Amino acid sequence: xATDKAYKxxxxxxxxxxxxxxxxxxxxxxxxxxxxxxxxxxxxxxxxIFRVEYPDKMEILYQDDDxxxxxxxxxxxSYEIQDMIDGAELLHRLDRDTSGVLLLGKNxxxxxxxxxxxxxxxVEKHYVAWVDGVIxxxxxxxxxxxxxxxxxxxxMIDTVRGKRAFTIVTPEELQxxxxxxxxxxxxxxxxxxxxxxxxxxxxxIGDEQYGSRTQAKRILLHSAKMKILDYEFNAKEPRExxxxx
Numbered sequence: 001x002a003t004d005k006a007y008k009x010x011x012x013x014x015x016x017x018x019x020x021x022x023x024x025x026x027x028x029x030x031x032x033x034x035x036x037x038x039x040x041x042x043x044x045x046x047x048x049i050f051r052v053e054y055p056d057k058m059e060i061l062y063q064d065d066d067x068x069x070x071x072x073x074x075x076x077x078s079y080e081i082q083d084m085i086d087g088a089e090l091l092h093r094l095d096r097d098t099s100g101v102l103l104l105g106k107n108x109x110x111x112x113x114x115x116x117x118x119x120x121x122x123v124e125k126h127y128v129a130w131v132d133g134v135i136x137x138x139x140x141x142x143x144x145x146x147x148x149x150x151x152x153x154x155x156m157i158d159t160v161r162g163k164r165a166f167t168i169v170t171p172e173e174l175q176x177x178x179x180x181x182x183x184x185x186x187x188x189x190x191x192x193x194x195x196x197x198x199x200x201x202x203x204x205i206g207d208e209q210y211g212s213r214t215q216a217k218r219i220l221l222h223s224a225k226m227k228i229l230d231y232e233f234n235a236k237e238p239r240e241x242x243x244x245x
Contacts, residue, residue: 007040066110071235100223124227130220131202
């Protein structure tokens with residue numbers, strides 16, 4: 001059977017440009033059966049049948065003259081959300097694969113006030129995730145994190161170069177040898193939750209970068225609740241986390 005590069009086969013089968021096909025693969029939303037197509041230039045059979053899973057639509061949780069809270073879909077970059085909303089600026093970021101509460105400020109005075117809250121660690125950040133292995137009891141992880149930002153960011157525990165990072169993990173549910181957990185962080189280091197959970201032998205399901213061997217359509221991490229100043233925002237869990245099997 002003939003083969004060609006994955007993006008070319010996808011472009012032909014969907015009647016889209018090669019550049020558009022590459023973009024879809026790079027966003028991590030192209031699948032063959034249950035396997036994600038990861039490399040746009042990989043050789044693949046020309047008769048391959050693809051499935052493209054577009055992200056859920058962006059949901060506005062709340063907005064007023066100062067702030068807008070979004071329930072960010074997975075597989076959408078935080079900056080893409082910022083670009084969609086005229087006059088709004090990100091107050092923090094979520095990884096592309098992470099869904100849930102994302103906050104943007106709508107005027108300079110409020111943005112500066114909110115950023116001070118983040119820097120002073122007065123913002124409450126609550127997440128939920130599914131992880132490999134069984135977690136029976138509450139765990140506190142106090143390990144410094146160092147991030148290399150050349151190309152794709154990668155973080156690691158590093159007691160010499162790392163900045164302090166603190167994560168609290170509480171078990172919620174067991175499903176075989178997988179655990180659903182709630183997480184609270186008081187610091188906001190790059191990939192903090194992902195690297196901390198990996199460091200205790202419980203990587204987030206779908207997070208191959210930090211050692212998960214369980215395949216999933218995305219990294220099963222969701223920003224469920226945030227409290228800042230007098231605001232509290234909650235984002236309902238998406239179906240892949242709510243109904244994980």
